[in-house]
Amino acid sequence: MIEEIYKAEANRYEAGMEYRRSGRSGILLSELSLGFWHNFGETSPLERSKDIMRFAFDHGITSFDLANNYGPGYGTAEETFGFVFDKSFRPYRDEMFVASKAGYDMWPGPYGNWGSRKYLMASLDQSLRRTKLDYFDVFYSHRYDPETPLEETLQALVDIVRMGKALYVGISRWPVEASRFAFEYLRQRDTPCLLFQDRLNLIDRRVEEDGTLDCVRENGCGFIAFSPLAQGILTGRYLHGIPADSRAMQQRFLKTSQISDELVANVSALNDIAAQRGQTLAQMALSWVLAHEGVTSVIVGCSSVAQLADSMKAVESKAFSAEEIMTIEAIASKIKL
Ligand SMILES: NC(=O)c1ccc[n+]([C@@H]2O[C@H](COP(=O)([O-])OP(=O)(O)OC[C@H]3O[C@@H](n4cnc5c(N)ncnc54)[C@H](OP(=O)(O)O)[C@@H]3O)[C@@H](O)[C@H]2O)c1
Secondary structure, three states: OOOOOOOOOOOHHHOOOOEEEOOOOOOEEEOEEEEOOOOOOOOOOHHHHHHHHHHHHHOOOOEEEOOOOOOOOOOHHHHHHHHHHHHHHHHHHHHOEEEEEEOOOOOOOOOOOOOOHHHHHHHHHHHHHHHOOOOEEEEEEOOOOOOOOHHHHHHHHHHHHHOOOEEEEEEEOOOHHHHHHHHHHHHHOOOOEEEEEEEOOOOOOHHHHOOHHHHHHHOOOEEEEEOOOHHHOOOOOOOOOOOOOOHHHHOOOOOHHHOOHHHHHHHHHHHHHHHHOOOOHHHHHHHHHHOOOOEEEEEEOOOOHHHHHHHHHHHHOOOOOHHHHHHHHHHHOOOOO
């Protein structure tokens, strides 16, 4: 069958999505970004991945978050992206903000992991080939490497920009002190860090507590939050048992043993508050992250268009009363993973 030509929704920028400035930069990102960690690899239906990407773009999401090892099947989420990009999105490249990263294990031997110049440069070239892109909008060091000199990792990021293979750079999950060094190093070389990526959700508030968010903001860098739904726990997904097609059932990064009765009772209490606000729990959890000062964008994962459609409504109700916040945070603080 001949594939129909994709034409993006004409009113995609009037769908309710807002665009936030990333730190002190010229870049505005959609409040929600689409994440490719799960559900876009070789084990996921290509047709569904295509539908999700099109739905996202048609409703104002411009920011797409990839990494070399996303799958499952390392590299296969980037391949999926590349396939769909080639068929649907080429005419829209300049409206898209695409990220990739390197930092975790990717290929065997001493050069397929961590933060060396050798690894970052090779991985970036592989990612460009898989995604069929000429450049990334932002390329991240995916994690702090305690063994490689920070100057080596950071200079590789600077050179990647100078070579035109990425427009901006970012760092993900770096400790506060190393981040401070990185911000200064990159700034001095006219490649200011555009984005800092880390986990932030109602259950995991480490970046608020350890000074990461403050440090990122003080350095004029944007903050982009991942796992805002705690991989699905902060949704209705596990309120009535563990669905066969859920992430927990895959027993990889979320395990069925984590879905205890106590956890479900607390999630259920949060779900009741969300209902009183006229939201689903997923929407309330996303609105809570979006309400944080200094958050540029929130990266959502999803395994269906319906989930994404649900999550995207979070942008409609970002205001909380002080009382709501107190109640929600008190319940969430009881949830231990
Ligand atoms: N820099 C890093 O180190 C790092 C680490 C982790 C993630 N990330 C990025 O952040 C992205 C998001 O992280 P995440 O995948 O953990 O995200 P998440 O948004 O916390 O969880 C996504 C999961 O929640 C469930 N879900 C989503 N929307 C739902 C809805 N409306 N109703 C019910 N269930 C819903 C789905 O679970 P089911 O699959 O069970 O349906 C989905 O797979 C990743 O894709 C990746 O791009 C970066």
